[in-house]
Amino acid sequence: MKFAIISAGEGSRLAQEGVQLPKPLVQLNGMAMIDRLIHIFAKNGAEQVVVIINNEVAQTKEHLALLKKVSEVPLEVIVKTTPSSMHSFYELSTYLKDDKFCLTTVDTIFREEEFSRFIETFKASDKDGLMAVTDYIDDEKPLYISTDEELNITGFHDARTPDCRYISGGIYCLTPKSIDTLQRCMENGMSRMRNFQRQLVADGLHLGAYPFSKILDVDHASDIEKAEAFLIGKDN
Template sequence: MKYAIIAAGEGSRLAAEGIDSPKPLVKVGGEYLIDRLIRVFMDNDAEEIVVICNDLTTLVAQHLVELQRDGLKGRPIPLRFCVQSTPSSMHSFHVISPYLSDSPFVLTTVDTIFREEEFSNYVKAFRQQIADGHTDGVMGVTDYIDDEKPLYVETDDTLRILNFLDHQEHPRYISGGIYGLTSSAIETLNGCMERGESRMRNFQRALLTDGRQLTAWAFSKVLDIDHADDIKKAEAFLAGQ
């Protein structure tokens, strides 16, 4: 299975709050955000890890070159990366999509924080559902809501996804921004780009419109690092506090 990381955002909110490092190189628990994801993906049998970072600084690209050359703490990494600034996460996804068109993959943004054991269980569930032919995608969701503009996920009792909503009166789940997809999703992505859409939530809705069968897999919490105080929240969460 392949894994992909969107790391092309500017991190403007962190910068405004005094965080000088590019977001991929922000440390949580003493580990760069991008290194943490790569390590976790390798622990879950990554065949290839595809990354896109922006061209606003050379620091992230230099770090990725070092990972390609030296590995992560000496561990060889099957890493491919692109350096390109894009106007949205969907555009970033589209740039790396040619490298994801021949295999199931798990995609997320560089600042996504989750418990490692939960992620491993999620990957196992995704693999099994693919093998059984029951799904076109397994989306990570959570009932923990700490997002400025959450995307609500409506499911039936079997956790089949029925809708993605900007508003829901009695929400059960929101999107965790963890997307396990088969390569058929690239066709939907291309359609979104042709229509001029740019938000990942519209891509998720388009998957349903195109008849893709999606299921939800619940994480206890998924956090994003958008603000300086999110770093402390993430460290406390990963420490079990």
């Protein structure tokens, strides 16, 4: 199984709030966010990790070039500035067409034990996709997810509906079947990951929701301290 990281954003909000490091290199309890993800993926049996970073920040490029030489798992780095996360996913998709894969963004923060159970569940599943979800909402524009009683996903929504118990956690386990949907989305001029996810449902792919207790994003300087406390169990 392969793992992929979207890390091509500019991190402009963090920079505006005084954070000196580019987002992928922001330290959480002494480890860069991108290093943390790669380490966790290796522990969960990654055959390869594919990362896309933008072409704007030399510090990130230098870090990944060095990391590639010493990584505990084969690491492929794409350096390309893209207009959206979905375009970044499209660039990554060349490496993801032949097996199940897990995709996330570099600033997605979760508990390792929950992530491991999530990956093992997907490996044993015959679903076309398994999406990490949470009922913890700390997002400026959450993507709500409607499900049936068996936690099969029935829709993705910008606003809560009566059958929405969860929001998207931004961690996607998918099969190569999803790449066909991605290709059509690109051909039709779509540019947002949430529209890609809606199209997965429209195309009839069988998607399941997998609840996590909490998933955080690091979008603001204040999120760094919050994420560090969460990771060491001092977030309550």
